[in-house]
Amino acid sequence: METLMAILIGLLFACGVYCLLRRSIVRLAVGIVLLGQGANLLVFTAAGLLSGQPPLIGAGEKILAPPFADPLPQALVLTAIVIGFGFIAFLLALVYRAYRELGEDDIQAFNKTDRT
């Protein structure tokens, strides 16, 4: 399962980097979104995956007996997803506004603030 996830994460990163390297600002936004999802999955996978082992203390037991799935990475990922959602909303609005102002989707047109 972890191997499969690792391949999936790698694919997401590869697609994200490919999109970032294109010259269109819409693809830039798509690339950042893909990379963000890859990072979320990576955090989710990094602590190990266990299916069917919820971290619940069984009836009549005093402590949580291993093996059990670690709930913390899932909490972390949930937080990261929510934050990412806000960022993506802002990014898309920004891309739209920038496109409206410049009338251009090509990153080469965005060089005014760097010139002397």
Next chain:
Amino acid sequence: MTDYWILAPIALPLMAAVLALLVRANLRAQKAVVLTTLTLACAASVALLAECGSGRIVTLAMGSWPAPYGIVLVADLLSALMLVACNGVALVVTIYAFRQLTDEEQGAFYHPLSLLLLLGVNGSLLTGDLFNLYVWFEVMLLASFVLLTLGRKREQLEGALKYVALNLLASMLFLIAVGLLYGKTGTLNLADLSSKLALESDTYLVETTGILLLVAFGIKAALFPFFFWLPAAYHTPPVAITAMFAGLLTKVGVYAIMRVFTLVFDLEQGMLGHWLVWIAGFTMVVGVLGAAAHFEVKRILSFHIVSQIGYMIMGLTFLTPLALGGVIFFVIHNMVAKTNLFLVAGMIERQCGSTDLKRTGGLFVKEPLIAGIFLISAISLAGLPPFSGFWAKFSLVQAGFEVGDYLIVGISLAVGIMTLFSMTKIWGEAFWKSLPEPEPASPSGSAGRISWWMMMPAIFLACMAIVMGLVSEPFLAVMERAGEQLLDPQNYINAVLQMKGGGS
């Protein structure tokens, strides 16, 4: 006694931001809320500094969950010093913004957003948990995104796109590092991570996550080669917003590097320390060369932010108490001097209608007070005595000689001369030469009067630069103690891990 008041620098801006939103129709009420809150936050930070000054490390377990399971807030001397400086700069810049920004700009949520920005900064300075640090960084970033695009001018959108894209990448790398560290060690508490990674034999993983974190913080702190967003974005928003950014944002990145690479990772092991020296050197040189190439005040100052960050990182690599104390002194001196230079840039803009040096001039005759403030800040930034910058550089150079890193120290001194060159360029073009005849086509120099609300903050910061220069001894002594605290993380670890739930 439980130290609940360590929460004040976080709780105050949060509540005030909500309050300022509620009274958003009434600008006067917003200003009253912001002014009261920032004054209280400054007072709380000073109280915290007084408490930490005795060497105590103030800790608070949120929700009474004991460390390392719950989230802890930790204030040591470094955090407290940075808190005082950040809240002070925020207060000063906000007073300046009352007159520098138009009422429409302030009405468009400037005050709630600047409070949220400060919330993110204060949270980052106080937290003792890596994931919590990530969240505070995001709070800070999101507020800065909106502030940067306030006014929605064409250049602002363009600059913001670069700023947003690179900073989102940084956040992603940070998140990856957090995930990998948790997967390896099962903890995110900085103190706990420190003691667990010290026993870790798998240096491969430790170095990988270290580099991921260095790149993430490096983008936020604008290190070479990750700094390109900064000069592309910082000159586009109104000056009061840039001044706030220049004072707070990159410095929090530097704080994060200082915290993580003294507490969690050991710079003396592995390749990281060697790379950092070169990164620092390139940051200094490239930043100052970029500044030399430009002819517009705000762009010149933006490149100098980059160059000064190089000094801070250079000091960090020396890893002696004197060097770390010097770095802290340098950070705080830089917040004072650089913020003040941006405030002066706003006054130049108000007087001459532009910050393009070709269209400015005559200010030395017309506004000698502004000229004086600029001169003090500029000389301080370049590192000449008797102002604060001299002692900042002096302690870094002395520490560099003690560890025998002559090359990097030489580079830093050469960069200081280049800084002086940039500053004399602004001085000559904006203050000494006479005002050029305005071209008929260009918008006429709308010379407005500078109100005292704009002048007082700049005068205050200039006085700070003088005080830190003339009476540097007690400042340096405190900061050197903070440096010793950083180099001996055992106290920090003990303070965090041995506290009971609900505080000590």
